[in-house]
Amino acid sequence: MxxxxxxxxxxxxxxxxxxxxxxxxxxxxxxxxxxxxxxxxxxxxxxxxxxxxxxxxxxxxxxxxxxxxxxxxxxxxxxxxxxxxxxxMGDFTRDYAFGTDVHASPASEAFFQGIVRADGRVATRNYVGILTSVNCSATVARAVADHFRRDIHPDALAAFPNVDGVVALTHGAGCAVDPAGESLGLLRRTLGGYAVHPNFAAVLIIGLGCETNQIESLLQTQGLTASAQLRTFSIQEVGGTSKTIAAGIEQVKALLTQANQVQRETVSARHLVVGLQCGGSDGYSGITANPALGNAVDRLVAAGGTAILSETPEIYGAEHLLTRRAVNQAVGEKLIARIHWWEAYCQRMNAELNNNPSAGNKAGGLTTILEKSLGAVAKAGSSNLVDVYEYAQAVTAKGLVFMDTPGYDPVSATGQVAGGANLIAFTTGRGSAYGCAPAPSIKLATNNRVFEHQQEDMDVNCGGIADGSISIEQCGAYIFEEMLRIASGERSKSEQHGYGQNEFVPWQIGAVT
The missing domain is CATH 2.30.130.110 (Archaeosine Trna-guanine Transglycosylase; Chain: A, domain 4)
Known part of the structure; x- marks a missing residue:
């Protein structure tokens, strides 16, 4: 630069x-x-x-x-x-040149203080989670979680200092859809991913009882079995709203003692799975925070960890920069297949991929989706692209991967966490207010003005890159250390403000009947 x-x-x-x-x-x-x-x-x-x-x-x-x-x-x-x-906008040829920029990756070691579950999975947080099969059970789920909110009931979790909280992740779907359709399948895959997320010590799933998304079918399709750590019940089964809330509270109380029996220990950074997000982007995003995050991603990959790049409409026009780094042609073609799916989806919905950038993006200096995408892919650093996943699929590969998601941040991050992300790194040039449960979210400001004006929401200021007071490499090293600190239990700004429950937004793509 x-x-x-x-x-x-x-x-x-x-x-x-x-x-x-x-x-x-x-x-x-x-x-x-x-x-x-x-x-x-x-x-x-x-x-x-x-x-x-x-x-x-x-x-x-x-x-x-x-x-x-x-x-x-x-x-x-x-x-x-x-x-x-x-x-x-205009059409132009892009050379996918599959794999031509693949290179040997360096190796290094890094560590953080993680929570090792009995089955070997590693968590960055320790929550009890409440999921809902349908919108109809959202109110009771929230009421159960509210009983344990420290800001409402300061003593509710006083005896359980190792529990980060009890959170209810609700949604507006689960019924009036094709029981064998893509939309319900996507919701179930998302809920299934959260049900087994390592940041949950235990999970309750609450339903109404008559919904299309029957809990038994949800578990069966996701290969899950009810257990002491995965409990289920419904409002109709228990006998009404107040009884269900009371039953849920008792269920959580029974889980808290065991959930509290954890200690953090030194673990390798290869257990970190970081979802990459950018929201409220501006003209600086591709100059400062995104390439700095990309530098941190390269450090994470070198240490054996995983980074998930997403937001398919926001790499549109820059996908050729990723296919060149695909470890083989099959991986590159999987990415292009997702691009083609979006082109067909937008045509079917009478929409345009260039309806992005948003009004705020444009006010910040971004003009077309091509410009936004070229800046957005900088979050992926220079690491090889090792695999491509569909929305909310379990991410098993190590290294840089891509997950197909919308560009809308809460929907995108929800898919990443369902896939296993235990940390979110989120760049913003306009000052997005966002947090994520159960995975902590680090906010990276692209410019000095946003950091200074909205400092209570920003964890890292990358604005100095634009004026030369700090290099991309120096900022990237700091971001990587911040990842390790937050993963070790230090609370991010969004966690301090209580963000996370409302930001659970599964992708809904099907017809509601």
Whole structure:
């Protein structure tokens, strides 16, 4: 990355010598002179937005990161603001070049203080979880969990200091769907993944009793069996709302003593499975926090751990950068198959993949999904892509993997956690408010303003990369150490605020009848 300075400090950032835009590090005024090929700014340009460094004719490509981010919808002059008013999407050929950039990965060692379950799985947190088979049992599930909330009942868990909490993860589905359809299958796979997540010492599943998503069928399809640590019951079976709440409270009380019998111990970082997220992205995301997180991912992979890149609509247009790192052609083709599924899905739903970026993304300087995607894949670092998973599938591979999910952060992270993620790393340039249970979430700010303005929600500030006060490598090393600290039990900002229960949002793709 080249920082191009003006008097008083760097004004713009050039990311690649092939680019015909540079990024404003600060707000640029009309008539301001930039010492980049003698450019004079033609109109006010907000921080994080793009300015043209050469004339671009209508229909010609715009490049950032050395890659195409869109095409000029009208002629663009040197010094003009390059954004949604003069950039449009267009088709172009991408060279998938399967496996051409695969390389030998370094090996290192790292450790954290984890919780080792009886079957050898390693947890970063120790919760009792309450899941629901259907929306109809959500209220009672929440009431059971609320009985043990430390902010409401400070003494409820006083005797159980090793239990992080009791959480109810509810949803709005489970009935009025095809019992053999894709939608219910996806919900069951998600619930099944949470039911066996190592961060849960024990799980209760509460149903209504007459729903399509029968608990017995849920367990059977997911290869699960009710046990002392996986308990189930329904409102109709118990005999009503208040009785069910009382029964749930007694069930949790019976589980807490055993759940408390854990101690953290030193374990290898190969037991870390980190879900990668970016939300409320801006023009800095692909310059600061995302590549810094990518550097941390490379360190995690070198230590034997796993990172899950997701949000398929937000790698659209940049997928060729991942296929080049696929360990074989079959893995690369699995990724492209998911891209094609999304193209067909959007056509079927009369939608466009370029409905992303969001309004906030655009205000922060992102113009097209191509530009957003090129910045988003930076979270994956430079590690080889070893496998591709569908939504909420159990992740068994070690290294960098991809999971097919929507771009909507709560839905995407829900799938990652169902797949086994025991930590979430989340970059944001606009200040997203997000947390995840039972997996802790680390928030990484892309710029100094967001970190300083919303410091109570941000764990790491990556903004110094833009002004050169810290390197991507230094920031990446810090993020990796932060991962190890949070995995060892240090509470993230989102945990301190109590985020996590409302952010459980399984992907719903089927018809409701």
């Amino acid at each position: 080249q920082l191009i300075a003006k008097s008083g400090g760097p004004a713009v950032i050039r990311l690649n010598l092939q680019d015909n835009v540079v990024i404003a590090r600060e707000a640029l005024a009309e008539g301001q002179y930039l010492d980049v090929d003698g450019i004079t700014v033609r109109q006010p340009i907000p921080s994080g937005h793009k300015v043209a460094t050469e004339r671009v004719e209508q229909g010609q490509p715009l490049r950032r990161y050395g890659q195409i981010i869109g095409f000029a919808s009208q002629a663009i002059e040197i010094g003009e603001h390059v954004h949604v008013h003069n950039v449009q």
